[in-house]
Amino acid sequence: MVTQPKHPAAEQDKHAVVQGMETIEEILSREHTIEEVEQALQKYVDNLDRVGFLEEAEKTQIVLAREKATMLLKNPDQYQLRGGQRKKIRRGLKKAEQQLKTAEDEDKALEELNALLNEPDEQPAPEPLNEQEFGEVVQAMDVKELQSLIADLTGKKKEIEKERATIEAGLALAQKTLEQKIGVPKTQTFPDILEAYVKDKPEAKKLYIKIARLQGLDATGSEEISILQKQLKTIIDVYGKLNPAQLKNEAILQGFMDKIKRIEPRIDDVLSKQDETSATQEPPTPPSPPPSAFAAPPPSMGKPENEPKKETTPSDDTAEAESDAVETRRGASQEEEKPAKEEQPTPETATATPEKTINKPVRDLLESILAKKELVSDDDPVCLAINALVNRKSIDLEKLKNFLQNPEFLRKNIDEKKVKDEMEKQKVSDYEGLLQKLEDESEQNKNFLESIKGQMRLSQDEIEKRTKALERISEIKQLIRETGNIIKLKGRTMVYDSPRHVLALVNFYLHRNDADMPIEALGSEIERQVNEQKEALYSGTRATINRFGFFLRPTLKTTLKALAKDREFARLGEKPADELAKLTGIFENSPDKVKQWIENLPGGFEKHIKTTIPRLIAYLELAIRDGNVSRLFKTGRARDLVRHLKNIQQEHIRAGVEEEFKRNPNMNNQGKMLLYLQKLNQSTRHTVDINKKILSRNVFKSVSLKGVAGAGLGAAAIFSPLPFLATLPAFLAAPTFAASYTHRIPKKHRPAVQKAALRAVVANGLAIGGVALGTLFTGGIALPFALGAIGAGAGAMSPEIGKKIWKEKQKIGKGGVSVAKKVPGASLAAAKGGGKLLKWTVGLPVVGVWRGTMWTLGKIFK
Amino acid sequence: MQTDITINVFEPGAYLESLMEDIGFKDASENERAQMSEALSEQVNYLILNAITLYVEPEQIDETLINSGDLEDLATFIEKLVEISPEAQYAIIEALDRFYTETVETYDSFKNPQ
Numbered sequence: 001m002v003t004q005p006k007h008p009a010a011e012q013d014k015h016a017v018v019q020g021m022e023t024i025e026e027i028l029s030r031e032h033t034i035e036e037v038e039q040a041l042q043k044y045v046d047n048l049d050r051v052g053f054l055e056e057a058e059k060t061q062i063v064l065a066r067e068k069a070t071m072l073l074k075n076p077d078q079y080q081l082r083g084g085q086r087k088k089i090r091r092g093l094k095k096a097e098q099q100l101k102t103a104e105d106e107d108k109a110l111e112e113l114n115a116l117l118n119e120p121d122e123q124p125a126p127e128p129l130n131e132q133e134f135g136e137v138v139q140a141m142d143v144k145e146l147q148s149l150i151a152d153l154t155g156k157k158k159e160i161e162k163e164r165a166t167i168e169a170g171l172a173l174a175q176k177t178l179e180q181k182i183g184v185p186k187t188q189t190f191p192d193i194l195e196a197y198v199k200d201k202p203e204a205k206k207l208y209i210k211i212a213r214l215q216g217l218d219a220t221g222s223e224e225i226s227i228l229q230k231q232l233k234t235i236i237d238v239y240g241k242l243n244p245a246q247l248k249n250e251a252i253l254q255g256f257m258d259k260i261k262r263i264e265p266r267i268d269d270v271l272s273k274q275d276e277t278s279a280t281q282e283p284p285t286p287p288s289p290p291p292s293a294f295a296a297p298p299p300s301m302g303k304p305e306n307e308p309k310k311e312t313t314p315s316d317d318t319a320e321a322e323s324d325a326v327e328t329r330r331g332a333s334q335e336e337e338k339p340a341k342e343e344q345p346t347p348e349t350a351t352a353t354p355e356k357t358i359n360k361p362v363r364d365l366l367e368s369i370l371a372k373k374e375l376v377s378d379d380d381p382v383c384l385a386i387n388a389l390v391n392r393k394s395i396d397l398e399k400l401k402n403f404l405q406n407p408e409f410l411r412k413n414i415d416e417k418k419v420k421d422e423m424e425k426q427k428v429s430d431y432e433g434l435l436q437k438l439e440d441e442s443e444q445n446k447n448f449l450e451s452i453k454g455q456m457r458l459s460q461d462e463i464e465k466r467t468k469a470l471e472r473i474s475e476i477k478q479l480i481r482e483t484g485n486i487i488k489l490k491g492r493t494m495v496y497d498s499p500r501h502v503l504a505l506v507n508f509y510l511h512r513n514d515a516d517m518p519i520e521a522l523g524s525e526i527e528r529q530v531n532e533q534k535e536a537l538y539s540g541t542r543a544t545i546n547r548f549g550f551f552l553r554p555t556l557k558t559t560l561k562a563l564a565k566d567r568e569f570a571r572l573g574e575k576p577a578d579e580l581a582k583l584t585g586i587f588e589n590s591p592d593k594v595k596q597w598i599e600n601l602p603g604g605f606e607k608h609i610k611t612t613i614p615r616l617i618a619y620l621e622l623a624i625r626d627g628n629v630s631r632l633f634k635t636g637r638a639r640d641l642v643r644h645l646k647n648i649q650q651e652h653i654r655a656g657v658e659e660e661f662k663r664n665p666n667m668n669n670q671g672k673m674l675l676y677l678q679k680l681n682q683s684t685r686h687t688v689d690i691n692k693k694i695l696s697r698n699v700f701k702s703v704s705l706k707g708v709a710g711a712g713l714g715a716a717a718i719f720s721p722l723p724f725l726a727t728l729p730a731f732l733a734a735p736t737f738a739a740s741y742t743h744r745i746p747k748k749h750r751p752a753v754q755k756a757a758l759r760a761v762v763a764n765g766l767a768i769g770g771v772a773l774g775t776l777f778t779g780g781i782a783l784p785f786a787l788g789a790i791g792a793g794a795g796a797m798s799p800e801i802g803k804k805i806w807k808e809k810q811k812i813g814k815g816g817v818s819v820a821k822k823v824p825g826a827s828l829a830a831a832k833g834g835g836k837l838l839k840w841t842v843g844l845p846v847v848g849v850w851r852g853t854m855w856t857l858g859k860i861f862k
Numbered sequence: 863m864q865t866d867i868t869i870n871v872f873e874p875g876a877y878l879e880s881l882m883e884d885i886g887f888k889d890a891s892e893n894e895r896a897q898m899s900e901a902l903s904e905q906v907n908y909l910i911l912n913a914i915t916l917y918v919e920p921e922q923i924d925e926t927l928i929n930s931g932d933l934e935d936l937a938t939f940i941e942k943l944v945e946i947s948p949e950a951q952y953a954i955i956e957a958l959d960r961f962y963t964e965t966v967e968t969y970d971s972f973k974n975p976q
Contacts, residue, residue: 621916643960654968658975670894672972673885677901677965684908 020044190240193247194256204257210267211260217274225270228263235259594644609652613645614687620645653679878902881962885969902965909961913953 024040138146198204211232219226239247239256247253260267598608620642657676661667667675878899882888887898 621912650964650968654971657972669886669969669972670890670898673887673965673969674894674897674901676968676972677898677905681901681904681908684905688908 016047020047190236190247194253197250197253207257207260207264210264210271213271214267217270222270224266225274228266228270231263232260591644591647594641595648598648609649610686613649614683617642617645617687649683650680653683877958877962878906881965884966886973905961906958909957910954913957914950917950917953 020040020043024044027036027040138149141149194208198208214225214228214232217225217229219229235256239252598613599605601608601612620638653676656679657672660675661672881902882890882895882898885898887895890898
């Protein structure tokens with residue numbers, strides 16, 4: 001399986017590849033040693049790597065592992081293999097062969113697919129294409145073809161949307177007609193239906209009366225009443241939104257009653273209390289008479305009563321204002337229930353008692369109307385009336401009546417027909433909905449403004465622009481999702497390694513440049529920017545690094561030399577630093593040599609085990625992270641070095657435990673193990689602390705930030721729950737992960753901060769031991785792994801984990817570590833093979849070369 | 863391209879239980895077992911998170927956090943990261959395997975001092 005070369009390959013390199021293969025064939029055809037084959041294969045792999053045939057190189061790695069394993073098995077005595085190791089190698093060999101077979105199958109499958117695609121008549125229809133096949137198709141297209149494909153698809157999408165709109169309209173019409181045919185009167189509302197429903201059901205009727213009474217209570221001063229009323233309103237609102245046809249269903253009505261029944265005891269409680277107080281305080285006023293409540297359900301029950309009332313109620317000119325008028329009357333009609341009987345003859349006195357009858361929902365509604373100055377003006381008599389109702393001011397009803405009946409006023413302001421039409425058309429509930437919508441919108445706007453406040457000062461125009469841009473983000477995200485494959489594939493061969501980068505770019509573009517750019521044009525814009533980056537990459541100094549990276553590729557040795565200049569290590573002196581760099585050499589990279597180096601350092605072993613070693617581990621892991629991300633230098637030796645250093649630490653801890661044992665001979669083996677683990681954890685925490693210090697000092701230079709900063713997109717932070725820079729120092733200053741990440745953070749921001757903090761932890765390797773996370777993994781939580789692809793190559797780690805396999809391993813022998821000891825390099829090579837194989841099998845995207853180069857790493861250590 | 867991934871399940875509980883058995887904590891007192899379990903899981907957590915950070919790119923961590931960053935469900939979060947970078951899971955397994963072997967070796971050395 002051959003991929004496109006990453007860089008233009010020089011002819012001699014290609015020649016070297018061919019020659020390398022011939023050499024291998026020649027060696028294999030005669031009597032040979034492992035070392036010989038290994039050397040030739042390694043050279044071949046390097047050449048392949050250089051000309052960009054990465055996958056071929058990976059496959060050859062497996063061939064190498066297979067060949068080596070076969071040789072080992074052929075000469076077990078020569079290589080002093082024990083039974084367990086042989087078994088292990090044999091298993092690895094089998095895996096490697098399987099993997100190679102799969103690769104061949106894959107090649108075949110790919111060929112077949114290509115053949116299929118080349119037959120125009122049999123091109124599969126777009127719908128049944130699965131993602132992978134589609135990916136293959138689009139990969140084969142050039143930029144123009146891709147653009148026209150996107151245009152085509154967008155056109156089709158629009159057509160479908162149009163069709164959908166037509167279907168939806170048809171559906172709505174059909175539903176409406178059905179309702180009419182079923183005979184549901186248009187004006188019938190939930191309260192009406194409910195009333196009809198409870199008429200012949202004494203139980204339900206009782207409950208209904210209670211509801212009505214509760215609605216009529218004044219909630220001021222009683223939290224309980226107010227809570228109950230709110231609950232009731234919520235339930236009623238839910239049912240009020242159903243259409244009349246649905247409400248005809250008795251089961252639904254019964255459901256409503258059941259819901260009310262749940263809060264019935266509390267309603268009873270409130271009502272009986274209310275009865276008591278009214279009995280003691282106001283004997284002349286009887287408790288709200290059930291029949292009247294029943295006859296006139298409270299207005300807050302979703303829909304109003306049938307409308308035909310005095311339509312002459314004047315108000316402002318606007319339709320909304322007309323609704324206000326309805327509200328007013330509704331309030332008034334509540335009010336009038338009692339006063340109408342007693343006080344209508346002397347309207348002036350009506351002013352004294354109306355507040356008693358205004359229930360809270362009505363008052364809330366009226367207040368919200370009053371608050372909308374654009375709907376009502378203060379000197380409007382209707383507004384005055386509302387004010388009187390709400391604020392319990394006295395009002396001259398006669399004056400109001402006169403005013404309202406003033407023909408002059410009516411002629412001037414009221415179009416009676418319009419009022420009538422509007423009243424028919426626009427139900428109060430509609431108004432409530434409108435109001436809610438307005439409030440929601442304003443809440444959203446408020447939140448939005450709140451969220452950007454403090455970050456930057458924006459003019460009104462800018463805010464509008466951004467709001468618009470935000471709206472478009474979801475639209476664009478959809479586009480990106482649809483063309484995700486294309487972008488992914490583009491990203492793989494170009495600069496951007498993930499759709500997220502491109503998305504960040506889009507976002508950036510939206511926010512900084514032109515929010516009105518048509519979505520279709522964004523695709524080509526992304527293309528252009530990607531190309532720009534690419535050109536920049538291949539010009540100037542960095543081009544040299546990237547094009548001839550293999551010549552200038554900094555080694556771990558140079559990294560360590562740079563490291564030695566760091567103030568942490570400078571005091572060790574130049575010689576030890578040079579020696580440290582040498583330790584990465586193939587012959588020097590051994591536990592003994594590393595130990596020797598530490599012992600020779602000025603200051604003594606004891607001191608360095610606590611300072612230099614953890615520091616070195618922290619720096620090396622930082623370098624490994626960078627190497628793994630950039631793939632520009634190999635990290636194998638750095639990893640070996642880290643392992644040697646950790647082994648030295650462990651040995652030191654073991655010795656410490658033995659020392660302790662000498663002082664306390666009663667300690668049993670379990671006690672020793674506990675002490676050992678505790679000391680090991682302490683040392684881990686120490687390394688973590690050093691990591692934190694490095695990062696807090698070099699916060700702008702940290703590897704993780706490089707991704708964001710290096711992308712040249714401050715806008716990448718748009719995707720972050722919180723700006724990274726703001727949370728990182730706060731996090732780093734904190735003593736422990738769990739206790740600190742939400743310290744002094746307002747509750748509503750906590751989830752975002754937690755996420756950001758966790759990212760800081762994970763991204764920087766600050767795996768804070770078990771201090772906070774300990775419980776997360778111990779409570780029987782299964783940690784799923786994609787293990788299927790693991791385990792290729794001789795001596796690779798066991799393919800399954802679980803109790804059984806751990807037990808098996810113990811039976812077989814000491815596992816991978818001891819194999820590595822007996823057969824130098826075997827485990828490492830196999831591990832490499834396994835790792836690369838995974839990348840190959842699962843199709844890990846190739847990471848952009850411009851990011852995380854050693855050039856940048858060098859800067860980190862400067 | 864073949865992208866099928868077999869999902870097996872690593873059970874930290876089983877791993878720790880097995881390891882504890884191998885280092886002589888099978889018949890230890892409840893208190894001792896609890897202490898050891900805590901100490902081991904601290905190390906295991908560190909190993910897993912550290913292995914992930916060695917292989918998963920910060921941007922991918924970001925992306926995963928945005929899409930499925932639920933701190934209540936760290937296992938799922940890690941699973942997502944591991945899906946992004948199979949090398950990370952390899953590193954996790956390698957680290958856990960090595961830790962297992964080394965811990966047992968340490969126990970052996972305590973049991974049979976030279």
